[in-house]
Amino acid sequence: xxxxxxxxxxxxxxxxxxxxxxxxxxxxxxxxxxxxxxxxxxxxxxxxxxxxxxxxxxxxxxxxxxxxxxxxxxxxxxxxxxxxxxxxxxxxxxxxxxxxxxxxxx
Numbered sequence: 019x020x021x022x023x024x025x026x027x028x029x030x031x032x033x034x035x036x037x038x039x040x041x042x043x044x045x046x047x048x049x050x051x052x053x054x055x056x057x058x059x060x061x062x063x064x065x066x067x068x069x070x071x072x073x074x075x076x077x078x079x080x081x082x083x084x085x086x087x088x089x090x091x092x093x094x095x096x097x098x099x100x101x102x103x104x105x106x107x108x109x110x111x112x113x114x115x116x117x118x119x120x121x122x123x124x
Contacts, residue, residue, distance in 0.1 A: 020063035022059075022066070023058060023059035023060070032054040035052040035055070037049075037052075039080060040081070040084055057069075082116060082120065083113075083116050
């Protein structure tokens with residue numbers, strides 16, 4: 019998405035990331051606010067989107083099982099095209115395996 023950098027250029031605002039994840043079983047959350055992302059926005063929307071995605075990936079890796087993996091951005095592919103997502107049974111199995119892997123690391 020190129021919207022974040024384009025919006026930041028409109029008013030010369032700083033860009034940073036905000037991330038939270040659940041800690042343990044007692045319903046506590048940890049909030050992280052990154053330092054300002056230096057060099058953003060730039061004059062290159064694609065480079066900015068690539069950088070933002072890389073920063074987002076770093077935060078997701080903190081607690082990958084808590085990320086919104088169920089979000090299916092392309093829900094309606096054009097007729098005759100291959101569906102971009104696996105069927106739900108495989109998807110649920112992968113999510114369960116990821117959760118199990120995350121628990122084994124702890």
